[in-house]
Amino acid sequence: MSKVVEISPTTRHEGHSKLVLKVNDAGIIETGNWCSITPVRGVEKLAVGKTPEQVPKIASRVCGICPIAHTIAATEAMEASIKCEIPKDALMLRHILQLANRLHSIALHDILILPDFYIPGTETKINPFTAEEPVRSVAKRIQRLREIGQTIGQISGGECIHPSNTRVGGMYRNCSEQAKTKMYDLAKEGLVLAHQQAEFMIAVIRNYHKRDFVDVGGMKVALPKNLGFHDQGYLATHAFYGSSSLEECPSWDPNRFKEVRPWDWYMGEMTVDLEEPKYPIGGTTKIGTKVNPQMEACTGIPMYDGQPVEVGPRARLVTYKYFDEKGTQGQNVAREMEYQDCLYEMIDCIDLLNPNGKVVADYIPDGDGSLGWATNEAPRGTDAHIARVKDWKVQYFSMLVPTTWNFATCSKALEGAPWQLAEVIMRGYDPCVSCATHMIVMDEDNKLVAQKLIQ
Amino acid sequence: MGAELGNYKSCVSARSTDKEILRHAQDGGIVTQLFGFALDEGIIDGAIVAATKEFAHKHPEKAMMDNSNMEFHEPWRPIPVVVTTKADMLAAAGTKYNISPNVSLIKEATRSFGLDKVGIVGTPCQMQAVRKGQLYPIGLRDVGSSIALAVGIFCMENFPYQSIIQLVEDHAAMKMESVRKMEIGKGKFWVYGKRGQVVQLPLKVTHKYEQPGCHVCLDYVANLADVSTGSVGSPDGWSTVFVRSKIGDSVWGKAMAAGCFETQPIEKVKPGLELVTKLANEKITKNKKTLEERATFGVGKALRNPYI
Numbered sequence: 066m067s068k069v070v071e072i073s074p075t076t077r078h079e080g081h082s083k084l085v086l087k088v089n090d091a092g093i094i095e096t097g098n099w100c101s102i103t104p105v106r107g108v109e110k111l112a113v114g115k116t117p118e119q120v121p122k123i124a125s126r127v128c129g130i131c132p133i134a135h136t137i138a139a140t141e142a143m144e145a146s147i148k149c150e151i152p153k154d155a156l157m158l159r160h161i162l163q164l165a166n167r168l169h170s171i172a173l174h175d176i177l178i179l180p181d182f183y184i185p186g187t188e189t190k191i192n193p194f195t196a197e198e199p200v201r202s203v204a205k206r207i208q209r210l211r212e213i214g215q216t217i218g219q220i221s222g223g224e225c226i227h228p229s230n231t232r233v234g235g236m237y238r239n240c241s242e243q244a245k246t247k248m249y250d251l252a253k254e255g256l257v258l259a260h261q262q263a264e265f266m267i268a269v270i271r272n273y274h275k276r277d278f279v280d281v282g283g284m285k286v287a288l289p290k291n292l293g294f295h296d297q298g299y300l301a302t303h304a305f306y307g308s309s310s311l312e313e314c315p316s317w318d319p320n321r322f323k324e325v326r327p328w329d330w331y332m333g334e335m336t337v338d339l340e341e342p343k344y345p346i347g348g349t350t351k352i353g354t355k356v357n358p359q360m361e362a363c364t365g366i367p368m369y370d371g372q373p374v375e376v377g378p379r380a381r382l383v384t385y386k387y388f389d390e391k392g393t394q395g396q397n398v399a400r401e402m403e404y405q406d407c408l409y410e411m412i413d414c415i416d417l418l419n420p421n422g423k424v425v426a427d428y429i430p431d432g433d434g435s436l437g438w439a440t441n442e443a444p445r446g447t448d449a450h451i452a453r454v455k456d457w458k459v460q461y462f463s464m465l466v467p468t469t470w471n472f473a474t475c476s477k478a479l480e481g482a483p484w485q486l487a488e489v490i491m492r493g494y495d496p497c498v499s500c501a502t503h504m505i506v507m508d509e510d511n512k513l514v515a516q517k518l519i520q
Numbered sequence: 521m522g523a524e525l526g527n528y529k530s531c532v533s534a535r536s537t538d539k540e541i542l543r544h545a546q547d548g549g550i551v552t553q554l555f556g557f558a559l560d561e562g563i564i565d566g567a568i569v570a571a572t573k574e575f576a577h578k579h580p581e582k583a584m585m586d587n588s589n590m591e592f593h594e595p596w597r598p599i600p601v602v603v604t605t606k607a608d609m610l611a612a613a614g615t616k617y618n619i620s621p622n623v624s625l626i627k628e629a630t631r632s633f634g635l636d637k638v639g640i641v642g643t644p645c646q647m648q649a650v651r652k653g654q655l656y657p658i659g660l661r662d663v664g665s666s667i668a669l670a671v672g673i674f675c676m677e678n679f680p681y682q683s684i685i686q687l688v689e690d691h692a693a694m695k696m697e698s699v700r701k702m703e704i705g706k707g708k709f710w711v712y713g714k715r716g717q718v719v720q721l722p723l724k725v726t727h728k729y730e731q732p733g734c735h736v737c738l739d740y741v742a743n744l745a746d747v748s749t750g751s752v753g754s755p756d757g758w759s760t761v762f763v764r765s766k767i768g769d770s771v772w773g774k775a776m777a778a779g780c781f782e783t784q785p786i787e788k789v790k791p792g793l794e795l796v797t798k799l800a801n802e803k804i805t806k807n808k809k810t811l812e813e814r815a816t817f818g819v820g821k822a823l824r825n826p827y828i
Contacts, residue, residue: 219662223631226661230632241581243565243604244634421581 067095068339070484071350074102075491077177079130080468080498084491085332085358088339088484097479098331099472099491100362103499112462117143117233117432117454120462124450125227127464128500130173132227133166133218134443135450135464135500138307142452143233143459145309146437147430154422155235157414160306161248162222162231163441164411168255169214169225170444171404172207174495175266178397179203181489183279185272190280203265206258213255217411220244234429242420252411259404266401274394281485282343288483293393293490295478299380300369300470302440302447305410309439316384317440317449322465324365330473331358344485364501366473367465373473376446377494378403392478393493400495431457443467445495468494468501524800526743528762529769531793532783533754544613546703547751548759550781551641551671552613554747556606557775558639564668567639568629570598570620571612582608584625595696596688597681600625602633617702618679619731623649627659630666637668643675644739644748651744669771672742674750674760674796675734676704676803683729687711692719705751735810740800747772753796754789760796 068090073083081103087096108127112120121139125132137159144151179191184199193204215225220240222228230236240248274292278285301316308314334357342348350356366373374380379399382388388399432454440449446467453461471494479487525531535548541556542549551569558564576583576599583601598620603609622642629635640650647670654664679687688694688702692711703710709721742748746768753760761783763772775781786793 216662219631220634221632223628224661238584238628238632239581240632241602241634244632247634247636 066090069335069337069356070339070341071337071354071356072344072484072488073350075099075488076346077180077488078492078496078498079128080496080501082491082496082498083361084479084487085335085356086479086484086487087332087335092483092485094479094482094484094487096332097476097487098358098362099476099479099487100327100331100358101364101468101472101498101501102361103363103501105363106499109462109464112452112459115459116457117147117452117459120452120459121231121233122227124462124464127466128497129226130497131166131170131443131445131448131467131500133162133222133225134441134448135466136222136228136231137163138439138441138443138448138450139452139462139464140231140233141307141309141439141441142437142450142462143432143454144437145439146435146452146454147233147432148435148437149234149426149429151235151426152423153417154239154419155424155426157418158221158236158239158424159231160414161411161418162218162228163306164407164414165214165218165221165225167214167403167407167444168259168411169211169218170495171400171407172210172214172262174400174444175207175262176204177495178492179269181492182269182273183276185268188280191269203262206262210255210258210262213251213258217248217251220248232425234426236424239420239422239424240418245415245418245420249412249415252408252415256405256408256412259408263401263404267398270394270397270401279486282341282345284341284343284485286483286485288486289481291392292482292486293396293478293493294391294481295375295474297372297474297477298369298374299383300374300376300447301381301384301442302449303442304381304385305407305442307439307441307448309437317438317447319436319438319449319451321370322367322449323371324367324465327362327364327366328359330366331362333357333359341485362472364469364472367470368473369470373477374470375474375494376467376470378444380446381442393490396493431455434460436461445497446470464500466497466500468496468498471496472501524797524804525741525762525793526739526748526764528764530763530772531786532761533758533786533789534761534781534783535758537779537782541610541613542757544610546613546615546701547757548749548754548761548781549613550747550749550759550761551673552609553780554671554771554775555603555639555641555669556609557778557780558669558771559604559606559609561774561778562637563771563774564635564637564639566602566604566629566633566635566637567609567641567669568600568602568622568625569609569612569641570616570622571601571603572616573597573599575599575608575611576601579608584628594681596684596699596702602629602635604635614701615673615703617704618681618684622646623653626650626653626667627663630663636666638666639669639671640667641671641673642742643678644672644742644744645675645734645737647672647742647744647748648739669767670744670746672745672748674741674748674752675737676740676799677730677734677737679726679729680731683726683731686729687721687726691721691725694719705756735807736814738804738807738811740803741796750796752799753786753792753794758784758789760786760793 124139218225223230434455449465536553598616
């Protein structure tokens with residue numbers, strides 16, 4: 066008979082989420098629901114009636130981990146709606162900014178997943194904060210990589226969290242020759258560190274997945290070889306950056322996208338009847354607690370061609386680089402492989418940047434109310450923003466953010482895994498939950514469905 | 521009072537040994553020489569200084585120019601710029617006698633200008649802002665640790681740009697464009713024209729044009745700067761220099777060792793520290809009155825004394 070276990074809250078990722086798992090007698094997940102429980106942000110509603118200048122700044126505030134992807138996607142959605150072409154150097158600055166954000170985010174994710182893994186050849190789990198080698202130098206390297214990413218982001222974007230330099234029509238300022246050189250030097254330094262870091266991480270990840278048993282809070286859990294496998298599709302719109310036009314990059318078609326409500330997707334009300342006090346940290350939810358993923362989940366379920374898809378580093382590598390590793394292992398390895406790619410691309414962009422070039426478009430139209438969209442490949446997947454601007458006022462704004470795409474896909478990937486490893490699978494998606502939680506869904510009668518959740 | 525000159529390690533009367541700098545400088549060329557030396561030595565890799573319209577037009581990439589502040593490019597309107605060479609520094613030298621928002625560039629200097637070690641020059645209130653930004657870096661992420669040298673200048677009060685137009689164009693009857701230099705000294709406001717004309721206005725005339733916000737300031741000699749300087753207390757062509765902090769002491773010591781400045785003991789020069797003290801006390805006494813007035817201003821909502 067299946068039992069219900071709840072891990073709430075999930076840890077070592079951004080935002081608040083929980084896992085509600087229906088497991089069989091052997092503790093294998095039959096149905097897994099991963100749901101966001103971060104309160105709704107309402108950014109899309111705030112955006113209506115504002116100027117296109119303001120909305121990307123507001124959209125960015127949805128979260129501080131990949132605000133750059135949100136700012137760029139929102140800005141480019143506005144530009145797509147008003148049909149404004151930006152100068153090449155502005156685009157280069159945005160590319161650099163976006164890659165800098167990815168660099169810091171991969172490094173941050175390393176810190177978050179390392180405690181799951183073992184020092185190869187030992188039975189010691191990695192504590193990234195220990196003062197002992199070899200972990201100490203890894204932690205220092207991660208810090209330096211993050212510092213490099215954030216500093217380059219500051220130079221190209223004005224600010225590494227909530228960039229101030231992007232604007233509708235380009236960028237406010239180009240950078241100086243000196244700043245260009247500084248970015249170049251930093252990227253070169255980062256490249257060496259990224260190679261070392263990726264090698265270390267891939268060794269650690271592969272070592273973990275070769276094991277037969279792993280330890281979770283003192284429990285010995287059999288590790289399946291197909292941990293995190295799913296049969297859903299992949300979605301990526303660009304190997305590095307993004308796109309705002311089907312002609313330029315035929316990857317994301319808004320017409321093939323549909324969003325359903327959580328109560329059509331998640332499990333209904335249930336009672337927790339399996340409890341494990343040893344589970345880190347502080348045990349799972351107490352027996353007898355009522356759970357209701359349908360009503361508690363704060364996200365919509367986006368579908369592409371009628372099914373949930375995976376977005377993120379593996380999706381990018383599968384789509385553009387013939388990557389074929391599946392499961393959680395494939396996901397984590399793909400993310401590490403993006404380290405060097407990200408810096409090589411950044412160096413190319415810095416080379417192409419002309420510090421004396423123009424960065425603001427000569428003519429910025431007011432917008433005629435046509436629909437514009439832009440996708441941006443955030444560190445954790447495709448971030449698509451849709452906007453409609455008329456007479457310099459935003460009439461409609463919607464964000465389809467990476468982790469929203471991944472919620473449903475990850476729920477599928479949980480099936481067949483021991484429940485104790487559900488969080489390991491979830492962390493493979495590098496979840497960033499708070500930006501995923503901003504659902505405003507209209508049903509057929511144009512009624513606001515999200516109100517049901519707020520009630 | 522005793523505390524009117526702030527804490528300082530040493531005080532001298534000094535001037536630059538570089539004739540070129542002295543030719544461009546307001547008095548002793550202290551700021552220009554000190555920043556020039558710090559740039560050469562790698563103590564700073566750029567400095568935020570007040571330049572003019574001509575400079576900003578010639579080097580738009582060094583100023584914070586976007587569409588929003590183009591209309592401010594009027595003669596003698598100070599424009600904060602980031603300079604990275606001695607030549608630029610010289611081109612920007614000299615006092616402008618109205619408000620230059622230097623602190624507005626401090627964040628951008630560490631961003632798109634790519635500086636790691638920033639030098640900044642400013643009035644006492646701007647030094648307060650810089651130090652406050654270092655203590656409470658809200659909106660100034662990573663900026664505090666990048667400030668490598670803060671040079672303060674003596675300030676009795678400042679004028680808004682509109683006031684300078686009134687003083688020069690109405691009282692001194694001179695076109696702004698034809699002004700070569702402005703100066704306050706010997707109790708007068710001096711305007712030197714490019715064709716050689718000199719107009720002096722008694723300071724009594726200028727008082728009503730002062731910025732009212734300046735009348736709550738109790739700092740005459742930039743107490744919070746690393747090094748503060750001004751003409752008061754030293755003979756013509758010389759400046760009084762207070763070396764205040766450890767950083768200031770180290771930079772000043774190196775600059776002296778490199779022969780950048782010639783100095784005289786402040787005790788030996790006329791009018792000397794006595795005048796600086798007198799003026800500092802005058803400013804403090806006068807402005808304390810404003811603070812007291814403000815304490816009773818409004819209906820039960822007295823404006824807070826910023827010093828307590």
